Structures are given as structure tokens and as C-alpha cells.
Amino acid sequence: MPQKVNLPYTRYVSPDGQLLGKLPAWADDFNLLTRLYRQMVLTRLFDQKAVALQRTGRIGTYAPTLGQEAIGVAIGSLMQPEDVLVPYYRDTAVQLMRGVRMEEILLYWGGDERGSDFAEPTVAQDFPICVPIATQALHACGVASAFKIRGEHRVVVTTCGDGATSKGDFLEALNVAGAWQLPVVFVINNNQWAISVPRRIQCGAPTLAQKAIGAGFRGEQVDGNDMLAVYDRVQIALERARHGKGPVLLECLSYRLGDHTTADDATRYRPAEEVKQAWLEEPIKRLQTFMAGQGVWDEGREQALIAECQGLVQRAVDNFDAAGNQPPEAIMDYVYAQWPAALAEQREWLLERVARRAGGSAHE
Numbered sequence: 536m537p538q539k540v541n542l543p544y545t546r547y548v549s550p551d552g553q554l555l556g557k558l559p560a561w562a563d564d565f566n567l568l569t570r571l572y573r574q575m576v577l578t579r580l581f582d583q584k585a586v587a588l589q590r591t592g593r594i595g596t597y598a599p600t601l602g603q604e605a606i607g608v609a610i611g612s613l614m615q616p617e618d619v620l621v622p623y624y625r626d627t628a629v630q631l632m633r634g635v636r637m638e639e640i641l642l643y644w645g646g647d648e649r650g651s652d653f654a655e656p657t658v659a660q661d662f663p664i665c666v667p668i669a670t671q672a673l674h675a676c677g678v679a680s681a682f683k684i685r686g687e688h689r690v691v692v693t694t695c696g697d698g699a700t701s702k703g704d705f706l707e708a709l710n711v712a713g714a715w716q717l718p719v720v721f722v723i724n725n726n727q728w729a730i731s732v733p734r735r736i737q738c739g740a741p742t743l744a745q746k747a748i749g750a751g752f753r754g755e756q757v758d759g760n761d762m763l764a765v766y767d768r769v770q771i772a773l774e775r776a777r778h779g780k781g782p783v784l785l786e787c788l789s790y791r792l793g794d795h796t797t798a799d800d801a802t803r804y805r806p807a808e809e810v811k812q813a814w815l816e817e818p819i820k821r822l823q824t825f826m827a828g829q830g831v832w833d834e835g836r837e838q839a840l841i842a843e844c845q846g847l848v849q850r851a852v853d854n855f856d857a858a859g860n861q862p863p864e865a866i867m868d869y870v871y872a873q874w875p876a877a878l879a880e881q882r883e884w885l886l887e888r889v890a891r892r893a894g895g896s897a898h899e
């Protein structure tokens with residue numbers, strides 16, 4: 536008999552902030568909810584600032600997190616310091632929650648190598664942002680293999696967008712994770728768009744989570760704009776992976792409210808009505824309405840929080856400004872332990888140019 540693929544889908548709070556069912560016990564901890572909410576607000580304010588810095592020519596490009604804050608905040612708040620994050624380029628929320636500094640994220644998008652050299656010891660083993668699509672999923676399996684071989688109770692979390700799930704790298708990673716029962720959690724930020732390609736034509740399968748079934752492990756869908764749902768499912772997935780129960784694939788259903796990156800203009804291919812509808816489901820307002828309904832949030836706290844977060848963002852921008860520029864050769868300094876001859880030659884050429892320019896040569 537052919538097996539029917541029946542995937543779990545989790546949602547606790549409706550888009551208008553109403554509780555839909557019984558919450559897990561941890562959700563009674565309003566201090567926890569406040570911390571999660573605070574971090575989503577901080578991420579959004581930082582995100583707005585990063586876009587503004589790109590528009591004024593201060594950083595090169597940026598991939599906004601707008602509308603997808605719940606996914607990263609949940610992941611970042613649940614991973615342990617000894618775990619390893621293998622992120623993609625839309626992971627500001629999880630990186631901030633892990634302990635990457637805001638100025639480091641600005642340095643990275645400003646083309647500065649110091650942005651991938653995290654100062655906080657708790658994130659020193661996290662990977663830098665991966666821009667090639669889906670290759671990070673295989674890196675994650677490599678790290679998870681090392682944990683398994685060493686018998687360490689550590690978990691790797693790797694993230695990607697909906698578009699990445701069509702790549703061979705992603706499917707190869709799922710396969711090896713299932714075959715070797717690796718301690719890795721794959722999280723798809725299904726924000727419905729892969730630059731200008733909509734989800735409905737990205738893949739013929741009704742869900743992206745079911746790709747895990749083909750690899751022999753658990754796949755689930757979760758409302759990626761419902762913080763309580765994402766937190767719950769990420770927590771359980773991490774526990775499973777940590778205790779040798781194998782990988783999990785979580786497909787978080789969200790929506791990319793902004794452009795793909797600052798190099799994109801989504802108004803050219805996306806109906807305004809669709810975006811307007813998606814705003815009604817965004818995660819920050821949803822958790823805020825839920826908390827207000829529970830009597831633990833009000834306008835006074837909201838205003839105080841915004842002022843606090845704006846101060847933190849501005850301080851990060853000041854630190855970013857104060858960092859100054861790296862020398863030009865830094866662009867080549869962190870690629871190889873030993874220089875291939877061709878690259879060594881180019882580096883010499885660059886250093887000569889820099890020295891001549893510093894000497895004020897008229898030929899430059």
C-alpha cells in the first residue's frame with residue numbers, strides 16, 4: 536500500500552492575536568514572552584536602519600528580515616552556546632539572538648571581513664553568512680558528523696529560504712543527514728518568494744517539509760509568524776537532535792514583506808494586494824496583541840521598549856562608523872591558509888599599488 540504523507544502543522548495564535556488552543560507550559564512565563572518580543576522589535580528596528588544605511592551608500596547591500604523575525608528569534612533563543620549555527624544571508628534575527636553584535640552585521644554587509652569574526656566567545660564557532668544558495672546545508676552536515684563521531688551532545692542548526700530547497704545541495708544534505716542520523720535541524724524560512732519566483736511555481740510538492748520524508752526523517756510545517764508555534768517546534772526539534780533521535784526539517788511559513796535584498800525592487804513583480812494581506816499576518820503585531828490580551832503588555836511598555844532599542848541600534852551604528860576601513864588586501868587575507876601562486880601574485884600586485892598610491896605616484 537502506498538503511504539500517505541501526513542505532516543504536522545503547528546499554530547497556537549491566530550493572525551489577529553487570539554489563542555487557538557492549549558499552550559505548552561513554558562508559554563506561561565511572561566518574562567520569556569517579553570524577551571522574545573523585545574528581540575523581535577530590536578531586530579526590526581535594526582533592519583530598518585540597515586536598509587537606510589544601504590540607501591545612503593554606507594553599506595553595500597542588505598537582505599531585510601522584515602516580517603520573518605519570529606523564526607530567527609526562536610532559533611537563537613533556544614540554541615545552546617555550544618551548538619553551531621550555519622546561517623544563510625537572511626539571518627539577522629538569529630545572529631543577533633546568538634550574540635553577534637549589530638556592528639558586526641553592518642561590517643559584514645559593508646564588505647568588511649571583521650563582520651564575520653565574531654567577538655562574543657559564545658558565537659565564535661558559528662559559521663559566517665553563506666551567500667551561495669543551499670551549500671550551507673552540506674557544511675552543516677559536516678559539522679554534525681563531527682559532533683556525532685566525537686559523541687558530543689551538540690546540535691547544528693542550518694537555515695535556508697524556500698528557493699534553496701530546489702537545489703541539489705539541499706537534497707544531498709537531507710539525504711546524508713537521514714542516512715547517518717545526524718544531529719542537525721534544518722529550518723526553511725518559506726517566505727513565499729525566491730527573489731521573483733513565487734512558491735507556487737518553485738516546487739510541485741504541496742509542502743517543502745515533505746522533502747524530509749524522502750530522506751527518512753521528520754518534516755513539519757509551522758506558522759512562521761506565530762512566535763509561540765515556532766518556539767515550541769524548534770525546542771522539540773533541538774531536543775530530538777541533541778539526544779540522538781536524528782535530524783528534523785521545519786518549514787516555517789512566513790512572508791517576505793520587504794525586497795529580496797536592497798538590490799531588488801519587489802513592486803515590479805509582486806501584487807500590492809498580496810503584500811497588504813501579508814501585513815495582516817506579521818509576527819510582531821500578532822505577539823503584541825496576544826500579550827496585551829493576556830494583560831502583560833501596554834502602550835507605555837511598548838514606547839519604552841522602542842526607545843531602548845533605538846538607542847542600542849544607534850550605538851551600534853556609532854561603533855560601525857568608528858571601526859574605520861580595513862586595508863585593501865584584507866579582501867584576500869581570509870580565503871586560504873596557504874596562498875595559491877596565482878592569488879599570491881595578485882596580492883603582491885595589490886600591495887604594490889597600495890604602496891605606490893600612498894607614495895602619491897602621478898601614474899595612479
Ligand SMILES: [Mg+2]
Nearest residue numbers: 696697728729
Ligand atoms: Mg524565499
